[in-house]
Amino acid sequence: MINVNCNYCGRDDFELVNQGADLLLDRPGEFRLVRCRHCGLIYQNPRPTLAELPQHYPDDYQPYQRTLQKDTSVVQRLARSHEMNRRFKHIQHYLPQPGKLLEVGSSTGQFLIDMRRRGWEVTGVEISAYAAEYARENYALDVTTGTLESADLPSNQFDLVTLWDVFEHVLDPTSTLAEIRRILKPGGYFIAGVPNPACIEARIFGEYWVGWDRPRHINLFTPTVFENYLQTVGLELTAIKSFNGRLGVTLMSIEFWARAHQIPPEKWQRWTKLAYSPPLRLLTWPLYRIAGAFNQTSIMTVFARLPAEQDAAACD
8 A cells, every 4th residue: 555645736734534444345444535635636645556456356346247247027127228228328329330449447348348339439448357267258349458558459459448437446547647648639539437426425424435435536536626637738618527426336235324323234134125116117117317417426427428520620
């Protein structure tokens, strides 16, 4: 672990946001999130080094396992299909024709598979050797093991670069965004789904909100902070949207709260199972819909564009 200054403004002037254990994996240690008093970036300080990161992402890390699991119910299949269709609908709004896609943090390849079916030429970068190998061996996907920076991809190569639930994990957001700008074609798009620490669930659950995810979430961005980052590297913010929300995010925050207060698992697991039932999913859907309309769900999706050459010429 190393002490760091704010990645955005470089200052070392912060206030404590929260501090505590790894609530997801129960790994040893105490981890601290702070907020820069000058620009508002929330970041882990001290944070893991690049060499230390893999120990916080074991092979049984939940996001990897979730993509390996078969959908055992109609509801699960519909939910996963809805998630993919929803992403594609928004992509198609900005990019009606298939092109070249890079997914950073492609995990075991589920999004790449879906986009390949829709006619896109797909490439992935994944820091987990386990997940990257699984994608290559089982789906014949072009996935490089490592970080975006270490992948050394050609310039002006991609029509679309996506980071779903990944950007909050990178050590140096400025460097990552600069690399994304370099590899995008002029007029290409960048899309990132990230936790929104300004959302209502973060206020309700406090330190138990799953979006903090110490120690894996290195940096957390309010909409304003994210827009500042984009402007710094020359990307144009197109939109920030909140979709309908994720019941799983809410339920995991409840689980973290219950475990911290030593509530027996048999009590809260009963309610969790009930919450996943189709009737309650339908009942909660309007609530997430309303929260999404005000950009108040736990996950916000950022859409940005690299100006086309003719755009730049028009400004001269």
